[in-house]
Amino acid sequence: MKKENKEDLRGKALKVKDLAAYGKGSVVSRTLIDKKVGTVTFFSFDKGEGLSEHTAPFDALVQVLDGEAEVSIMGKPLLVKAGELIIMPAKKPHALRAVKKFKMMLVMIRA
Numbered sequence: 001m002k003k004e005n006k007e008d009l010r011g012k013a014l015k016v017k018d019l020a021a022y023g024k025g026s027v028v029s030r031t032l033i034d035k036k037v038g039t040v041t042f043f044s045f046d047k048g049e050g051l052s053e054h055t056a057p058f059d060a061l062v063q064v065l066d067g068e069a070e071v072s073i074m075g076k077p078l079l080v081k082a083g084e085l086i087i088m089p090a091k092k093p094h095a096l097r098a099v100k101k102f103k104m105m106l107v108m109i110r111a
Helices: none
Strands: 027-035 038-045 050-054 060-066 068-073 076-081 085-088 094-098 102-109
Touching: 060 068, 060 076, 068 085, 068 102, 076 085
Parallel strands: none
Antiparallel strands: 027 038, 038 102, 050 094, 060 085, 060 102, 068 076, 068 094
16 A cells, blocks of 8 residues: 655645545555544545455544445445445444545544
């Protein structure tokens, strides 16, 4: 997984499409906020790329900003498209895969 630069983005108007470019055959991530209480991370996935099944100790909100992804929660696949969001429940196995190349915002609150 590639990580973008750590430029300070606070107090700036940001274009979502410019937060992380698509990378051929890769997943690109950019952390926008990283605090003890939670994180906000932007991701771009090339078609066919994804995150393997895992669990997290807290609920995670995924908002799809461009494209389409298959999100599996406890083995049940769901298609999530641009303009939609899904909350992945804490301690439940989940994974995601790019049906088409897609961009998403991941918000995790650690409380």
